[in-house]
Amino acid sequence: MTQPSAPAHGFNPLAGVFALVIPGLGHLLLGQFRRAALIATGILGLFFGGLLIGGIDAVDKEEDTLWFIGQSPVGVLTFATNYIHQTQYKGIDPNRRNAPRRMAGPNESINAQGIITPSGTPAAQRSLSRVHDMGVLFTVVAGLLNVLAAIDAGFPPRNRKA
């Protein structure tokens, strides 16, 4: 009589969830330090590379909602970046108070009350065209790769070494 073979994959939901909070954390929980370092290097490199290219405007839940869904698996970093973007770098247009908050234009600034004023220079430039596309692409690829990493952490292969 043959013994039933053990499944090729384990199951560790906590590691899967941790991987979605911070890239690499799930594999760190599994004790796979080298894999965790490589995952963090790749995914955080893509995320911060996207911010370096496209600026903070690359992560915007209000104006690029579909892209934000792709970016969100990077975890806390995406939500923190979006929060900072919405609260620190966007203001209320005094002429359209019910409109969504927006970034200040080239000859505008945001005062202490969060109102856009027609003088000064903005705290951050808006990214446009190819620069914006590349910034969004990098951050979305980071998010989608972290989904793979989270699945791998949640269902770790048994025959893997280190």
Place this chain on the structure above:
Amino acid sequence: MLAYTPFIDPISTLWPGAYSSPWFVNVLCLALISVLTATAYKALRIPDLSGPLPRAVAVAARHIGVLALQIFFGVLGLGVVTHVLVFYLVPHIAPM
């Protein structure tokens, strides 16, 4: 020139030519995204990263390098094929 804050302002604030430079998208961004994507993906695919650190680094670097080159030249090749299709083949088949 406007002040540039990394990670807050886009790179075009520092380098205005990035908007129209073919090098920016076709070489610099493609190279960077190829290497970083290969790093994250191969972290999940390499079966054995045990042993002394220099050996593990060499194994990872070889796997990552091969995949990064495949992505880089694969995307570049797709770009060339699309260019030939749009600018030469289609006008030849259906002239305006």
